[in-house]
Amino acid sequence: MIEMLEKTVLHNGLVTAFAVVGLIMYVSMLLSRYLTMGRVHGSAIAILIGLGLAYWGGSHTGGQKGLADLSLFSGIGLMGGAMLRDFAIVATAFEVQATEARKAGMIGVVALVLGTVLPFIVGAGVAYAFGYTDAVSMTTIGAGAVTYIVGPVTGAAIGASSEIMALSIATGLVKAILVMVGTPVAAGFLRLKTPRSAMVFGGLAGTVSGVSAGLAATDRKLVPYGTLVATFHTGLGCLMGPSVLYFAVKSLVA
Amino acid sequence: MIIYGTALLAVCHLLGIFLGDLLGALIGVKTNVGGVGIAMILLICARLYMHKRGLMPQTTELGVTFWGAMYIPVVVAMAAQQNVVAALRGGPVAVLAAMGALALCASTIALINRTEKDAGDETVTEPSSDVKTGVKTA
Known part of the structure; x- marks a missing residue:
């Protein structure tokens, strides 16, 4: 019986992921309403639960893909993978008011730089400050902070060691996670209310995952404006x- | 039909990613340059164009808006597969670099957004609570 159920789940990874994420969303909405009295948005709680499960999955399997490393939850990898993520992000552009986007064009570029x-x-x-004083390490870790x-x-382009690369990825990950969790809390301080402010935020906060998740937890209407700018950030x-940045560091430390 | 909307979204997505790759190759970086952003702009243009000509019935729109609404669940799934263990193991360098970068960026965002003229219109009574959250997060 249990084996048959396991087989069903294993063979329907993506469908399982829909059910699991649906359950996470439901629990988060309840927590948001009754535990925080609606002060912390349900989406933010859902993302936190997601990160918590990722930590649990990662420490359980020793893998690099969080919960998706458990074969029962491999569908999570597909559902939250780059393909569906980008597909859903593009779809949010459908609600963009073109006039608003145009108004913030220049400020978006400034924010990006x-x-x-x-x-x-x-x-x-x-x-x-931590003793990585060569230009390659400094540039790679600095780029990770982007x-x-x-x-x-x-790092790959300028020939950094794998230890430095891992550190650089970790920096970027910590940043993305902080943006996801911190944005709804800091929304008032950041004045995240208008499409223009979301575009400034998207350009400055950077990471698409952090910006999109953070804005989703703050105000879903702002998501497309922020991500529209943020997607140019990585490029x-x-x-x-x-x-430019590598040469600048090289000329400074050499 | 609903699939028309989803197909339109898919075509914009593919075209945008392709153009992003092309742009990346042109300027000599091995990555996609703004592909998703280009796809979004294509979708916005397609919508304006088709709307004007009455080619966008409600059901077609539903094929796109469904995926827009699936966005948050997809993000939750994305969060569930981040390498959180490695991020926490990165130690003080990763955490300090990330937090420092964010603190600086947050201040810059707050500064720039305070220059927006019409931002404070609807929320005249809020500044005091803004200050409080600002202190808490600083």
């Missing part, structure tokens, strides 16, 4: 990291 350079400086500075994709792409970072 700042959002690449500022985290990079902080990341490289922290790396330097996003966890920019980090390894930059810009991958462009500037191994080139």
Whole structure:
């Protein structure tokens, strides 16, 4: 009986994922309503539960893909993978008011450039303070502070060691997780209310996963504006990291 | 039909990713440059174009909006497969670099968003609570 049920679940990974995530959402909505009196948005709680399950799955299996490493939950990997994630993100653009987006065009570009350079400086500075004083390590960790994709792409391009690469990815991951969890809490301080403010946020906070999840937990209507800008963030970072930023660090420390 | 909407979304998605890859190859980086963003812009344009010509009945729209609504559940699934263990094991360098970068960015966001003229219109009574949350998160 149990074996047959297990087989059913194993053979229907994606469908299982829909059921599991649906359950997580339901529990989160209940927690949001009764435990926090609606003050913490259900989506934020759901994302936190997701991260908690990822930690549990990761420490259980020793794998790198959180809950998706457990074969019973492999469908989570497909549902939350890059393909469906991007598909759903693109779909949110359907609700974008084109006039609003155009109004914030220039400020979006400014935010993007700042959002690449500022985290990079902080990341490289922290790396330097902890004894990673060579240009390659500083650049790789600095790039990781931009996003966890920019980090390894930059590191691979300039020949960083795998230890530095892992550190760089970890930096980006911590940042993404902090953005996911912290955005709803800091929304008032950040003045996240209008499409324009969401675009500034998307450009400066960077990571698509962090921005989209953070905005989703704050105000779903703002998601497309933030992610629209944030999606250019990784590209810009991958462009500037191994080139302009690396040369700048090299000229400073050499 | 609903599938028309989903197909339109799929075509925009594919075209956007392809153009992003192409752009990346053109400027010589090995990654997709703004593919999802390009796809979003394509979808916005397609919607404006088709809406004007009456080619967008409600059911077609449903084929897109369903996926937009699936967005949060997809994000939860994404969160559930992050390498949280490694992120926490990264130690003080990763945590400090991430937190420092975010603190600086958050201040910049707050600064820029306070320059927006019409931001404070509807919430005149809120500044005091804003300050409180600001202190809590700083």
